[in-house]
Amino acid sequence: MKEKLERFAIFRLLVGLSRTRAIRLLIPIAVIALVYIEGSNELKQIHIGQTIRQLRGMPRLSVLAILGTALFSVAVMSGYDFLIRHHFRLNVSRGTTFRYSWIANTFNNILGFAGLTGAGVRTLLYKRSGVPAAKMGQAVLFLSPMVITGLSVLSWFVVTGVFPAWTLFEVHPWLQIAVYGVGLYLVFFIGVQRSSLFAKWFNRDGGRIPFVTVGASLGASFLEWSFAAMTFFLITRELLGPVPFCGIIGLYVVSAVAGILSMAPGGIGAFDLTVLMGLQIMDYSSDQAMAVLVMFRLFYYVVPWLVGLLLGAFEFATGGRRKADRQPVKDPESGELFQESESVSGSAAALANRLNGALNAWQKFWRLPEQxxxxxxxxxxxxxxxxxxxxxxxxxxxxxxxxxxxxxxxxxxxxxxxxxxxxxxxxxxxxxxxxxxxxxxxxxxxxxxxxxxxxxxxxxxxxxxxxxxxxxxxxxxxxxxxxxxxxxxxxxxxxxxxxxxxxxxxxxxxxxxxxxxxGSHMLDGFIKHLPMKPRHHAAHALQPPHYYAITAAVGLVSSWLFLTVILLLRPFRHTEIGAGVEEMARLEAFLKTNKGNYLTHMYFTGDKGFYWAKGGKVLFVYAKTRDKLAVLGDPLGPRELISEAIVEFQQYADRYALSVVFYQVGPEYLSIYHDNGYRFFKLGEEALVDLDAFTLSGKKNTDLRAVNNRFEREGYAFEIAQPPHNADLLSELREVSTEWLDGKKEMGYSLGWFDEPYLQRAPLAVLRSSEGRALAFASLAPVYDGGRTMSIDLMRHRKDTPNGTMDWMFIRLLQGCKEQGYARFNLGNAPLASVGQSKSAMREERLASLVFRYGGHWYGFQGLRRYKGKFSPDWEPRFLAYPVTVSLPILTVDLVRLVNRKMKGSR
The missing domain is CATH 1.20.140 (Butyryl-CoA Dehydrogenase, subunit A; domain 3)
Incomplete structure (x- = not known):
């Protein structure tokens, strides 16, 4: 029963990692699908050619008038930001407030999701002006219940018949219920906004909200929705001719209510279908209704969002670095240093004047060229x-x-x-x-x-x-x-x-x-609905339908051929190659004057690249996996240079849009990684045996003593062969390795594999039967720390070896290294050992703890730790260090693929 509960806990934890985000996405998607299924009849009646003809036939002056109204409609939404600027006393200029408002509101209109997009973008923007995220969180929470109050006011105009929508209500009664619900929100809002509960949750104990502030919020919201409705009316009048003002405004309000309740981006789906149904009830064709929708989406959503993209690009190109981040700048003429400031003056102004004169006004507005x-x-x-x-x-x-x-x-x-x-x-x-x-x-x-x-x-x-x-x-x-x-x-x-x-x-x-x-299906409808056929010489400019198929195929093929040539001619990617013979010789020379670590011997496998930082004084050994450079172990070199070397390597990786992660790092450099923006995930623990304290005597070592006595009594032999190894020995050991692999491919990256040039670099421990037949072997890996530590690498044995074979090999290895003067022996890593045991641990580490306890079906995590524990080792933690911008689950998959990729020289 307990095991079932634990497995259920794993399931709950996995679901908990993603359910919140999934629900937010699935709800609007489901609503969009539902409304389009319900409105499939209306959608089938739309003729794209007729719709495009109406749109392209609009007079230019009318287009400019509608565009101006739409842009002004978005501009009045800045009232929200000026409200929180005043209420929370934000130290942000009026111009900056307006820009931030435009960017946040247009992104929210396009992406939506119940205001989450606008809240996130607004917090990100104001943070650049020094407003703390916690304070912006209060401001966004304060603003959120006020946004739809204007729509609620307009809903009462619909309910009372000022903006009638009765015909639409008769066809779809649920719309009337929705409008009544949004209308009652205003009553609820006015009733509770002065309460202590409202002040606690939405004003964060800042006291009851003043009536002036409430009035201003209602005014800002009413202006937003009113001008949006006016934009919709102007588009409708231009495309459909004389239309009833009150009826069109009522249709917009009802459609907006449906869109708000759907929580979809921009109300897409529910809003569009309601407009389609409403205009067809008013005896307008589906093509005319679709033209209205396309124009409204274009002018009220897309065009302002494009402006928001422009503003956003320049805002992040020029805006708000903290004063502490500004560095002195040298004037190119005088050589004099000056400090960057919010305004361009003095020698900075002289530098600005030398830029293109046509951009001067634009640069001054955006505080260029300083930033x-x-x-x-x-x-x-x-x-x-x-x-x-x-x-x-x-x-x-x-x-x-x-x-x-x-x-x-x-x-x-x-x-x-x-x-x-x-x-x-x-x-x-x-x-x-x-x-x-x-x-x-x-x-x-x-x-x-x-x-x-x-x-x-x-x-x-x-x-x-x-x-x-x-x-x-x-x-x-x-x-x-x-x-x-x-x-x-x-x-x-x-x-x-x-x-x-x-x-x-x-x-x-x-x-x-x-x-x-x-192109092909619209052409016939376009020509068919023209009031008169085009003249002969103009008709030739209109291509036949099959021409679009040829154009599409030629465009697709040509663009990909051109891009392929560009990719083939791109600069040589140094990030994708392993270390060569020269690099190996440089590594050998480097290790004579610098200390190694438990993974250093794996650097000689040749499957990883080398990056020499700080003029060759610090070494990073890495392998590329997708968009990441995975460094194996800690960097090698003087400790005082490590931090600067990490920054240098990050800049190198960034040139190729790659992230740097560190795999199996020890505790020594954790503070340095942390200072460079890294988070940590505990991978497991390394088993380190103190050879001076190792002995077979004592009660707790009875089992090891029995194994040792049995193998010696039965005539088994053990030897440590020093390099260079002869071909006969390597051939014999390859048979053992092939039998042990049993068709499985070698793993690599952080593990060695059976590669003869690699095996020639270190001693080999061989266990033989009394007849002299090789039963098992292990390759040793020096730690390059002045002869203090030896580590184990490959361990392979035949299928018919007796029980206790590897125990005896470890016993003899420990005894042999102790006799040779080594102080410690590294038995290797116990994955996920002691991970996530605290209730306060990361959610991912608690999940890993459950995998450690109940993942024995796939990998003997607990069994491996118990086995290595027989030799009484000291346990040293190993970590994965990764930037906050990297997703841990995706990184885990990338590392698994890296370790399991086919290695050079493996069979």
């Missing part, structure tokens, strides 16, 4: 997404027929073959930008250069294809942003794997199929 180079991961991520969107924009532009007057204008300036060539090149560039977007996010220098060239080329071909100046302007803006951030693209490369390449190939193939389906 131009400090684009962090978020900024690089944002730039990568802008490039990715640029690729989709080009493909969408190529898949949708151009406007007739633009096609005629372009046809008069250029020949039709030039237009068709530009169309094909636009598709190829679109695919390449999608593929290169990851390189931009990883800040790869070659990706930046190629992407910049493609963005400029894409802008040119957008003009020559069909005078699509909107797409060209977007690409030029992204190219300008990349140029401003050019100093941050410093990496020589990024890790590539077969799985990653497969994922991107599958993704681009699906995009190519989507491009074909969109």
């Amino acid at each position: 131009l180079g400090f684009l962090t991961d978020f900024g690089a991520w944002a730039l990568g997404k802008l490039v990715l969107i640029g690729g989709f924009v080009l493909l969408l532009s190529a898949a949708t027929p151009g406007l007739m007057h633009r096609l005629r204008f372009t046809k008069e300036l250029l020949s039709l073959p030039v237009m068709q060539l530009s169309h094909q090149l636009t598709v190829i560039i679109g695919f390449l930008l999608i593929l290169l977007s990851r390189g931009i996010s990883l800040r790869v220098k070659r990706a930046y250069r190629l992407t910049s060239l493609l963005l400029w080329a894409g802008a040119v071909f957008s003009f020559t294809k069909a005078f699509d100046f909107e797409e060209a302007i977007y690409l030029l803006i992204v190219a300008l942003m990349l140029w401003i951030s050019r100093d941050r693209f410093y990496r020589e490369g990024a890790p590539l794997s077969g799985r990653l390449l497969g994922f991107w190939f599958l993704t681009t193939t699906l995009i190519a199929v989507s491009y074909y389906l969109l």
Whole structure:
């Protein structure tokens, strides 16, 4: 019964690691699936060609008016941030508050998840201005119950009939219940906001919230929802003609309520389906309703989010380093040192004036060039997404027929073959930008250069294809942003794997199929719904449906061929090679003047790379696994240089977008790892026998004494052969090793394997029967600590060896090393020993403790520790040190793959 309970505890612990995040994701996904299943009839009636015709036919002045209203609608949401700025007395300027608000709110609109995205981004941004995360947590909690109060006010206008939605309620009564529920939230909010309970939980005992603050929060929320509704109304009026103001606002409010309750990003699914149903009840076609939705999503969500991406990229490129992090900067003319400050003045201003004059105003607004180079991961991520969107924009532009007057204008300036060539090149560039977007996010220098060239080329071909100046302007803006951030693209490369390449190939193939389906199936509907057929010379600019299949195939194949050539010509990746003969000779010389550790002998296997830091004074021995460099053991070298050497090696790895982890490190350098940003997971304990204290006498060693007497009495022989070893001995021992492996492949990285050049570097212990037949052997591993410690490496035996064979081998090894003057003998690691025994231990370590106790079916964890415990060793802990940015479960899988990969020279 107890064992079943423990196994159930393992299950509960595993579920607990991921259930919270999974639930957050599954709820909105389930809601989206449900509403689309329910609304499948409405969706089937949509004709993409008709929808695109309506969108592309909108007058430019109307587009600008709607865009202005939408941007203003997002701008008024800054009222929330100004409210918490005043209430919590945040030391943040008004301009910074507005920027932070825009970035957080647009990301929340796009990604949503019940406000979690906005809360996280807002906390991250304000932290850059010195606002503690704990204080921002209070501010976000204070703000969260106020956000939907404005929608609650509008719901009462629907309930009272000011903004009628009765027809929609008759068809779907559950919507009326939802609107009543959101409306009652206002009554609940007003009733409790002055209570002590509300002050305790949402104002963190800051006292009851003043009426002025409550009024301001209601006003900010009401403005947000009102201007969003106004944007929806303007789009509807432009696309559908004269529409009832009150009825459209009522439809928006009901749809917004459905979207809020779904918790999906931007209310996607529930909001869209409610709008579709509502407009069709008002006798508008499904194509018209879809056009309204697409325009609303584009103007209210996508365009402001693109602006948010731009602001976010520059915010993290220029914003808020702590004063302690600022370093003196040398003026290039005077050579004088000055301290960086929030404003550019003195010699810093002189440096600013030497930059491109066209960017002066922009630089002053963003406090450039003082902090131009400090684009962090978020900024690089944002730039990568802008490039990715640029690729989709080009493909969408190529898949949708151009406007007739633009096609005629372009046809008069250029020949039709030039237009068709530009169309094909636009598709190829679109695919390449999608593929290169990851390189931009990883800040790869070659990706930046190629992407910049493609963005400029894409802008040119957008003009020559069909005078699509909107797409060209977007690409030029992204190219300008990349140029401003050019100093941050410093990496020589990024890790590539077969799985990653497969994922991107599958993704681009699906995009190519989507491009074909969109282009070919939309063309007929586009032409069919035109009020008059295009003239002959313009009709030639509209390609036949099969042309899109050819364009998609050529674009996909060309982009991958081009990318393959670029990858083949990339700089040689030093991170992927093992140490050669010269490195081995350098290691031997290094160990004559520097102390080794228990894993140092494994460095001679040749499957790991060497990195010499601090001018060759510190050595890191590592192997690459996916996007990580796994260092085996502690670095070798003077202790006082280790910390700086770790920073140097991290910078080297970062050039290739790799993380550095340390495997099987001892307790000596834990404080140094901690200071360099590492966390720890206990891997187990090393069994170290004090040879001076080792003896077979005494009551507790009765079993060992009996084994020793039995093997000596039966005539078994033991010897320690010193290198170089003759070929006959190695051939005999290979038979033992092959029988022991029994078809299994050798493990490596932190273990030695049967490789003759490697075995020639150390003594071999051999146990023979009375007839002289080799029954078992073990290879020894010097620790290179001045002859004080010897360690064991390979241990192999035949299947027909008698019981106690390995016990006797260990006894003779310990006795032999003691006679040779060694002080300690390392019996090796006991994995997961003494891990997670405390109730306060990490959740992962407590899970490992359960695996240690009940994982004997797969690996004898407890049995191995008990076996080594027979020799009365001292136990020394071993740890895994990993950066906080690395996922421990994923790292564990990578290390298992590393240890189990096929080794050079193994059979």
